[in-house]
Amino acid sequence: MQHIDIREFLERAPDHGFPLDYLLSRLRGRRSRLITDWGILAKSTSPMEQLTPGHYQTVFGISAPDAAWRALMAEYRWGYHQMNGPVRKTFAPFFLYGELRTLFICLRYLRGLMRDRLQEILSVSLLSVAIRDALLRSSDELSAAQGIEKEFLCLSCRFKGLAETLRHAGLNDFEQKLAEIFLSVIITTGLDPFLKAFFLRIIDARNILALAKLLKLGETLEHPFISGGKIDAVMLRDILGRRDIQTADKLVMGFTGEKTSSANLSGLEISMYRGISRWLKKKSRGSPGTGLVLDYLWKCSVEAMNLNILSYGAGLHRDVIAAELVR
Amino acid sequence: MGMEKVLIALCAALAIGLTAIATAWAQSRIGAAGAGALAEKPELSGTIVILVAIPETMVILGFVIASMILFGGK
Amino acid sequence: MIVRMSKIEIVGPKDLLQDVLNVLSSLGIFQIEPSSAGISEKGQEEDLRSFSLDEKTLFERLFLEDLREKIEKLFSFLPRIPVRKSYLDPQSILGTLAYTVEKHLSACKSLEERKRILRRELAELKRYSGFLFTLEALFKDAKAAPDLDVIGLTIKDPGAIEHIEVLLSRLTGGKFKLFTIPVENGALGGLITIEKTLSEKVSRALSSEQIPEMPFPESFDLLSLTGKISFIQQRSSAINAEIEGIERERQKICTRWWPIYTTVYAWINGRLALxxxxxxxxxxxxxxxxxxxxSTEDVAGLKRRMASSFGPLVVIEEKEMLQKDLDRVPVMLKNPSYFRPFELFVRLLPLPSYTSLDPTPFIAIFFPVFFGMILGDAGYGLILLVMSLILRKRFAAKKTLRDGAQILLISSVYTIFFGILYGEFFGDLPQRLLGIEPLCVERRTAIIPMLYFTLTVGVLHVLFGLFLGIVTAFKKRTKKKALFKFLSILLxxxxIIILASFFDVFPAVISQPVIIAILLLSPLLLFAGGLLAPLELLKSVGNIISYVRIMAIGLTSVLLAFMANHIAGLTGNIVIGIVVAGMLHLLNIILGVFSPTIHALRLHYVEFFSKFLEHGGKEFHPLRKGDDEGTGSI
Structure with missing residues (x-):
C-alpha cells in the first residue's frame, strides 16, 4: 500500500508546533459554545437570530444562504492551522473529505456560469493551491473535473475516468463516484486507527443508505457498493438481490442502535448521523487525543447541517423542521 | 567516610532533581492546556495561574527532603 | 470589604419612567434586575408585564444600533493617533453623521483595498529584485552580452533540478546557466540565462514539462536586464510613495473626524443603555x-434626590433580602485606600460570592510581607522603592499600572525591612566590606532555621485561613462545615506538637496524650467532613509545607547576589568588578520582582484562599451614562 501524505492535497500552512494539549484545551472551550438545545431553535420563528454572539457561526452574518457551511469551512481551516505537523497528518484525510463538498459546490457554480463566486468559496477552503488553480483556471465544469482527476490520480489510479463519468452521467454521479472512490482509497493509506474506524463507519452508512434507496425503488440491479467497509459488499448485494427488507432493517438496527425502518429514507439518514455521533462520543472517551478532535470536528459539521436546515426551512412547518434536525 | 558523603550528596541531588523533572513535565502540559483555555476564555486567567502553579509543590517537597538529607533535621 | 446591598423597588407613574431612568443613570449607583422572579410578590406577577417600547423609541433604537455598528467598523479602519477632543453636541449632528459615516466607510474601504494591492505588488517586485540582483552581480563578473534572456522558474521539488539541467543542456547544447535561490514554502526559485534566440524554445519545453514559469510583469518584457532592475527600483519607490499618500489620507480623515465620532459613539452607548x-x-x-x-448606604441619598425631582409621585422601597436572593445580589468591593490597589490581585480570580469574604484586606497585609521575606535585600528594596515612585508618578492616569506601582512600593518597604533583619544590602556587601554581622539571621548559611521559620509562617497563615473559613461557614449558616474547619485546626x-516532640523541642511525654486526642477527634472529623475529610487535612499539611518556598526562592536570590559579589571580587579590578557585579545584581533584581510576586500570589491563591473563599459573585454594573466606558472600549 502506498502511504501518501494527504497534506499535499491541502493548503500549506506554517506549522506553529502547538502542543496537542493546547489544541485539545481550545477545542474543549469551543465545544462548550456549540449549540446543544436544538429544541428551542426549532420552535423559534427566527432561529438564526437567536444564535449567541460568541458563536463562531455568526461570523459570516446570518443572511447569506450558505453561511453555515462557510462558517464550518472557516472553523475547519482554523482547526487545521492550530494543529502541529503530526496531528495535521493524522487529520488531513478528514479535512480533505470535508473539502470534497467545496469541490462539488465549485463544479456547480461552474456549470451555472457563476465563476465569480468561486474565489469567494475557495477563500475559506483548505484545498491546495494546485487544486484551486485547477478550478479557477477552468472555464467549464468538465475541464475542472479533468483537473481534479489529474490531482487525485497522485493518490490512486482508481480515480482514472472520473471526468468521463461527468461527461456521460452528469454531475450527481460524478460527485457520488468521487466520494466513493475517495472513501475506498483513503482507508488503504495507513490511517490512524481511530480515523480508519471512522471512515469505515462512513462507508457502512453510505452503503446502507444506498441499499435502502434501491430497495425502496424496487430496483435489483447490480450496485457498486463501496468496498472495504465493515459490512461486506457481497452481503449487501445478496440482500439487494433477494430484496430482503428484514435483514436490511436488522443492519440498520445494528448500525444505529435505533429501530428505524429502512423504508423511511429521510428518517434513516438522520438516524445514521445520530448513530455516528453516538459512536464517536463513546469511542472518543477511550482516545482523549484523536477522539476528542474528531468528535469536535464532527459535531461542528452536524451543527452546520442543522443550521442549514433551519435557514432553508424558514417557511416550513416547525414540526417538519424539528424532525429533520440531527440531535 | 568519603563514600558516604558522596552518597548523601547524590541522594539529595536525586530528591530535588527528580521532583524538578516531574514538576517541569506537569507544568509543561498544564501550561499548554492553559494557554489553549485562555485563548478561548480570557476570564480564566487567575484560575490558570493557580493550575500552573499547583505542581510546584512537588519540587518544594523535594527541596525540603534534600535539605533535610544534607543538613540533617535530626 | 464586600459592600452591603439593598433590594430596591421603585414605583411611579408610567409617563415619568424615562425621567426616572435618566436620574438613575446620571447617579450611576443602581443596578436594574431584569428578572421579576423572586422580587415581585406572589399573586402580583400576573399583573406585571415587561415594559414594551413604543414604535418611535423602537425605531430610534434600531437606528442607533445600526449607526453604532457602522462607527465601530469605521474605527477598525482608522489608525490610532492622538487627537483633540470634540465639544460638538452629539444629538444635533446624528442625522448628518449617519450620512457621512457611510461615505467615510466606503472611502476607507477603497483606500484599504488599494493599499493591499500595492503591498502585494511590492512584495512581488521584491521577489524579482532578489533574483535580478544576484544575477546582476554574476553578469558583472562575466561581462555578459545584451543578447541574453532570462527565464524565471518556480521549482517545487529540489530534486527536479537535475532533470531540468539535463533538459536544458539538450535544448541549448550546454549554453545556459541555471541559478537557484530558496524562496518561501521550501520551494526553489530558479533563473535560467540563455541566448535570446533560444528563449522561446526553452519556454515551450518547460511548460510542456509542467515546470511553472515565474512570469515577470508584462511591463518587463521589453526591458533589458539592467532596465529591469531600474524599473523595479522606480516602481517600488512609486508604490511606496502611493502607500504613504494613502496613510496621509487616512490620518487626515482620522484627525478631522475621529473626535466627533468618538463623542457620538459614547453618546449612543449611553442612550442605548438607557x-x-x-x-x-x-x-x-x-x-x-x-x-x-x-449599596445600602446610598439608599437615603437616592430617596432624597428622587423626592426633590419628582415629589411624592415616585416611591422608593427597600425590600427584605431573602435567602434565595443571596445568589443574585451583585458584588461590589470597597476598600480603604491602602488596601484598594490589591483588588488588582483579587480580580484576577472570579469575584467572591456575596456571602463570602472579600480577600483584599488579607492579601494587602500578607502579600508585601511574603514578598519582603523572599527578596529580603535592603539594596534591592531601595531600587524598587525608587522605581515604584517613578512608575506611580509616570502612570498616574492609568489605574492598573498605578495600582501595580503602589503594590510594588509597599512591597519594597518590607523588602528593606527584611533586608535589614537579614543583614543584606546587595547581597553580603555589609559583611564583606564593613564586617557588619546580620541583625537576626544569615539566610545563606542558616538553612534549617529558615526552613523552620517559613514552616511556622505557613502554619500561622493556613490556620488563619481555616479560622476565616469558620467565620464564613457561620455566616452562611453551615455549621457542619464550621465544625470541620475547627477540627482541622485542632488536628x-x-x-505539630507530635512533630515538635519528635525533634526534641517538647518533651516526648507529651506526645502520648496528643495521639489519644487525635484518635478521639478523627471520627468527629469524618462525621463533619465526610469520607474525603482526611484527604482535605492532608492537603492542608501539604499547603503548610508549600510555604518553604519563601525560604527556597529567597535562598536562590541570596546566592545569586553572593555570587555577583564574589565574582566581582575575583576580577581584582575595581571598575570591572563593579560592572560585573552591577550586571548580575540587575539580573537578580529583575528576577526579584517576578518570582516573589508569583510565589507570594500563589501562596494566597492556592494555599490561603482555598481555606475560606467561595467564588461566583456577579459584578455590580450600575446603570450609568455611557461616556466613561464608550471611548475606552474601542
Missing amino acids: LNATASVFQTRMCFFIHGWM IFCM
Whole structure:
C-alpha cells in the first residue's frame, strides 16, 4: 500500500508546533459554545437570530444562504492551522473529505456560469493551491473535473475516468463516484486507527443508505457498493438481490442502535448521523487525543447541517423542521 | 567516610532533581492546556495561574527532603 | 470589604419612567434586575408585564444600533493617533453623521483595498529584485552580452533540478546557466540565462514539462536586464510613495473626524443603555416598577434626590433580602485606600460570592510581607522603592499600572525591612566590606532555621485561613462545615506538637496524650467532613509545607547576589568588578520582582484562599451614562 501524505492535497500552512494539549484545551472551550438545545431553535420563528454572539457561526452574518457551511469551512481551516505537523497528518484525510463538498459546490457554480463566486468559496477552503488553480483556471465544469482527476490520480489510479463519468452521467454521479472512490482509497493509506474506524463507519452508512434507496425503488440491479467497509459488499448485494427488507432493517438496527425502518429514507439518514455521533462520543472517551478532535470536528459539521436546515426551512412547518434536525 | 558523603550528596541531588523533572513535565502540559483555555476564555486567567502553579509543590517537597538529607533535621 | 446591598423597588407613574431612568443613570449607583422572579410578590406577577417600547423609541433604537455598528467598523479602519477632543453636541449632528459615516466607510474601504494591492505588488517586485540582483552581480563578473534572456522558474521539488539541467543542456547544447535561490514554502526559485534566440524554445519545453514559469510583469518584457532592475527600483519607490499618500489620507480623515465620532459613539452607548434598561422595567396599567440593587448606604441619598425631582409621585422601597436572593445580589468591593490597589490581585480570580469574604484586606497585609521575606535585600528594596515612585508618578492616569506601582512600593518597604533583619544590602556587601554581622539571621548559611521559620509562617497563615473559613461557614449558616474547619485546626495543632516532640523541642511525654486526642477527634472529623475529610487535612499539611518556598526562592536570590559579589571580587579590578557585579545584581533584581510576586500570589491563591473563599459573585454594573466606558472600549 502506498502511504501518501494527504497534506499535499491541502493548503500549506506554517506549522506553529502547538502542543496537542493546547489544541485539545481550545477545542474543549469551543465545544462548550456549540449549540446543544436544538429544541428551542426549532420552535423559534427566527432561529438564526437567536444564535449567541460568541458563536463562531455568526461570523459570516446570518443572511447569506450558505453561511453555515462557510462558517464550518472557516472553523475547519482554523482547526487545521492550530494543529502541529503530526496531528495535521493524522487529520488531513478528514479535512480533505470535508473539502470534497467545496469541490462539488465549485463544479456547480461552474456549470451555472457563476465563476465569480468561486474565489469567494475557495477563500475559506483548505484545498491546495494546485487544486484551486485547477478550478479557477477552468472555464467549464468538465475541464475542472479533468483537473481534479489529474490531482487525485497522485493518490490512486482508481480515480482514472472520473471526468468521463461527468461527461456521460452528469454531475450527481460524478460527485457520488468521487466520494466513493475517495472513501475506498483513503482507508488503504495507513490511517490512524481511530480515523480508519471512522471512515469505515462512513462507508457502512453510505452503503446502507444506498441499499435502502434501491430497495425502496424496487430496483435489483447490480450496485457498486463501496468496498472495504465493515459490512461486506457481497452481503449487501445478496440482500439487494433477494430484496430482503428484514435483514436490511436488522443492519440498520445494528448500525444505529435505533429501530428505524429502512423504508423511511429521510428518517434513516438522520438516524445514521445520530448513530455516528453516538459512536464517536463513546469511542472518543477511550482516545482523549484523536477522539476528542474528531468528535469536535464532527459535531461542528452536524451543527452546520442543522443550521442549514433551519435557514432553508424558514417557511416550513416547525414540526417538519424539528424532525429533520440531527440531535 | 568519603563514600558516604558522596552518597548523601547524590541522594539529595536525586530528591530535588527528580521532583524538578516531574514538576517541569506537569507544568509543561498544564501550561499548554492553559494557554489553549485562555485563548478561548480570557476570564480564566487567575484560575490558570493557580493550575500552573499547583505542581510546584512537588519540587518544594523535594527541596525540603534534600535539605533535610544534607543538613540533617535530626 | 464586600459592600452591603439593598433590594430596591421603585414605583411611579408610567409617563415619568424615562425621567426616572435618566436620574438613575446620571447617579450611576443602581443596578436594574431584569428578572421579576423572586422580587415581585406572589399573586402580583400576573399583573406585571415587561415594559414594551413604543414604535418611535423602537425605531430610534434600531437606528442607533445600526449607526453604532457602522462607527465601530469605521474605527477598525482608522489608525490610532492622538487627537483633540470634540465639544460638538452629539444629538444635533446624528442625522448628518449617519450620512457621512457611510461615505467615510466606503472611502476607507477603497483606500484599504488599494493599499493591499500595492503591498502585494511590492512584495512581488521584491521577489524579482532578489533574483535580478544576484544575477546582476554574476553578469558583472562575466561581462555578459545584451543578447541574453532570462527565464524565471518556480521549482517545487529540489530534486527536479537535475532533470531540468539535463533538459536544458539538450535544448541549448550546454549554453545556459541555471541559478537557484530558496524562496518561501521550501520551494526553489530558479533563473535560467540563455541566448535570446533560444528563449522561446526553452519556454515551450518547460511548460510542456509542467515546470511553472515565474512570469515577470508584462511591463518587463521589453526591458533589458539592467532596465529591469531600474524599473523595479522606480516602481517600488512609486508604490511606496502611493502607500504613504494613502496613510496621509487616512490620518487626515482620522484627525478631522475621529473626535466627533468618538463623542457620538459614547453618546449612543449611553442612550442605548438607557433604552435597553427600559426593557427590564415592568408595568401595570398605570405604573412602572423598577427592581434592582444598590449599596445600602446610598439608599437615603437616592430617596432624597428622587423626592426633590419628582415629589411624592415616585416611591422608593427597600425590600427584605431573602435567602434565595443571596445568589443574585451583585458584588461590589470597597476598600480603604491602602488596601484598594490589591483588588488588582483579587480580580484576577472570579469575584467572591456575596456571602463570602472579600480577600483584599488579607492579601494587602500578607502579600508585601511574603514578598519582603523572599527578596529580603535592603539594596534591592531601595531600587524598587525608587522605581515604584517613578512608575506611580509616570502612570498616574492609568489605574492598573498605578495600582501595580503602589503594590510594588509597599512591597519594597518590607523588602528593606527584611533586608535589614537579614543583614543584606546587595547581597553580603555589609559583611564583606564593613564586617557588619546580620541583625537576626544569615539566610545563606542558616538553612534549617529558615526552613523552620517559613514552616511556622505557613502554619500561622493556613490556620488563619481555616479560622476565616469558620467565620464564613457561620455566616452562611453551615455549621457542619464550621465544625470541620475547627477540627482541622485542632488536628493540625496536634500534629505539630507530635512533630515538635519528635525533634526534641517538647518533651516526648507529651506526645502520648496528643495521639489519644487525635484518635478521639478523627471520627468527629469524618462525621463533619465526610469520607474525603482526611484527604482535605492532608492537603492542608501539604499547603503548610508549600510555604518553604519563601525560604527556597529567597535562598536562590541570596546566592545569586553572593555570587555577583564574589565574582566581582575575583576580577581584582575595581571598575570591572563593579560592572560585573552591577550586571548580575540587575539580573537578580529583575528576577526579584517576578518570582516573589508569583510565589507570594500563589501562596494566597492556592494555599490561603482555598481555606475560606467561595467564588461566583456577579459584578455590580450600575446603570450609568455611557461616556466613561464608550471611548475606552474601542
